[in-house]
Every structure is written in C-alpha cells, then in structure tokens.
Amino acid sequence: MTPLPTPTPQPTETPTPLAISPLAPSAAIYGYKIINTYPHDRNAFTQGLIFQDGIFYEGTGLRGRSTLRKVELESGQILQIGALPDQLFGEGVTVFEDKIFQLTWQSNIGFVYDKNSFELLRTFNYPTEGWGITHDGKQLIMSDGTPTLHFWDPETLEEIGHIQVYDDDGPVTRLNELEYIHGEIYANVWQTDRIARIDPQTGQVTGWINLQGLLSQEDRSQPVDVLNGIAYDAENDRLFVTGKLWPKLFEIELIPLE
Numbered sequence: 001m002t003p004l005p006t007p008t009p010q011p012t013e014t015p016t017p018l019a020i021s022p023l024a025p026s027a028a029i030y031g032y033k034i035i036n037t038y039p040h041d042r043n044a045f046t047q048g049l050i051f052q053d054g055i056f057y058e059g060t061g062l063r064g065r066s067t068l069r070k071v072e073l074e075s076g077q078i079l080q081i082g083a084l085p086d087q088l089f090g091e092g093v094t095v096f097e098d099k100i101f102q103l104t105w106q107s108n109i110g111f112v113y114d115k116n117s118f119e120l121l122r123t124f125n126y127p128t129e130g131w132g133i134t135h136d137g138k139q140l141i142m143s144d145g146t147p148t149l150h151f152w153d154p155e156t157l158e159e160i161g162h163i164q165v166y167d168d169d170g171p172v173t174r175l176n177e178l179e180y181i182h183g184e185i186y187a188n189v190w191q192t193d194r195i196a197r198i199d200p201q202t203g204q205v206t207g208w209i210n211l212q213g214l215l216s217q218e219d220r221s222q223p224v225d226v227l228n229g230i231a232y233d234a235e236n237d238r239l240f241v242t243g244k245l246w247p248k249l250f251e252i253e254l255i256p257l258e
Helices: none
Strands: 028-039 046-052 055-060 067-072 078-083 090-096 099-104 109-114 120-125 133-135 140-143 148-152 159-164 175-181 184-189 194-198 205-210 227-233 238-243 248-256
Touching (some): 046 238, 140 175, 184 205
Parallel strands (some): 046 090, 090 133, 133 175
Antiparallel strands (some): 090 099, 099 109, 133 140, 140 148, 148 159, 194 205
16 A cells, blocks of 8 residues: 555535434433544544554545545554555444454445555455444444444454344434444444444444534634544543544543433
C-alpha cells in the first residue's frame, strides 16, 4: 500500500434521507456528557474506527481517497497510512487478533491486512454492500445498510448466521459503523445523530443514544458529513465517537435519560 496525499473535500452523493420513527418506548434512552475533545483529520471521511493498544485504527471512504490508517489519540497525528485502489470506496474496519479487516461499499470485496505492517494478506468477497464491521471475540459482525447484521467465521469469512434488527416500530435500517461493547452491538444509524444498542442474540434495540448537538455550529461552518465512528477503549472504559469530515473526536460518557 502506498501513502495517500492529503486530500481536499469533494462533493458526495446524497441519497434520500432516512425517515426515523419515534423512539421505541421499551428502549432505554441516553444522552451524553463530553469528557474530552481531541483533534480529528477533517479530510477523513470516517467509515470505521477502532481503539487498540493506545491508538486508533481508522478506515476512510470516498473513491480516490479511501485509506487505512493508524492515528494517535492526543494529537490526531497519522502514524501510518495506506491507500486503497482509486476505484474502491472504503468502508468499515475491525481488528481481530493480529489482523485488520476492511470492507468496501459496493464492490463486494474486502481486505485482510497484517495489523502491524499493513501488509495485504488476502482479499475476500461477499454478496451484499459493505458498511460496518466489528467482532465479539469469536465471530465477525457486519452491516450492509439494511436491518440485517451478518455473522462471519473469521477464518473462512463465510456467513454463519444473521439477525434482523428491530425496535417497537419495526425494522431498523441503515445500520452503519459498528462496535461491540459489553455484550451489545453499538451501531451508527446513517444520516441520524443516534446510535442503536442492539442485543446480538435477538436483534432487539435495547437502547438509543442521542448525540444531537455534539458537533458545534462553529465546527460545522466548514463542510462536514454525518456522525459515524464508534470506538471503545476496553482497558480504560472510554467511549469515543466522531463523524465523516469532522474536525474533532469526542470521548463521551452516556447519561441515562429515561
């Protein structure tokens, strides 16, 4: 993989906005408290975010600008970077054992890299779009923009199961970036300021995190895109979130509201 020059923001396609049903009464509702704020590359179209060994692994998107990178928390400095082929639109990433898995959007191809060197170890194919990916320590969990979450064997990369995600109002669609935290799947819901907390056994949404107002109007004075990017520091119990082209990354604490 070769380094990618610092890009400039480009127009992106804007699909039809998602109509959001009212919050399901049976789901817990959470607000947030900002604990710390860190710099984030405002040219990074964040599609996947992982915190491990004191650093972030971040996957970014857009054709001609898609990357895999290691990023320092405190400074936002890019420590290591590699570029995807220009025709590919990078999507979610996860770190499983000593490997990084990275999806692409509509090309039906994924990549497996060595975690330390970013050496490409293999490619693989899947029949759906690729959106987000995480794991529960045993299997990979992948979203494709629908209410379905797919479970893959991390060795064969074959599907071994799936669930349908729902709340009291029905299926929850446009599930995007994923993170597995304390036995639940956290999922950004594309084009919203909400994160769903999902039971991986049943697909039921057990909680909604409302992050409205997280990025200030001042920080929105330059082009930004949607909330996307969830990372968890298991060692220190820290939750991080950011967005596509956002200049900041936030450590937040969840505040129960109901």
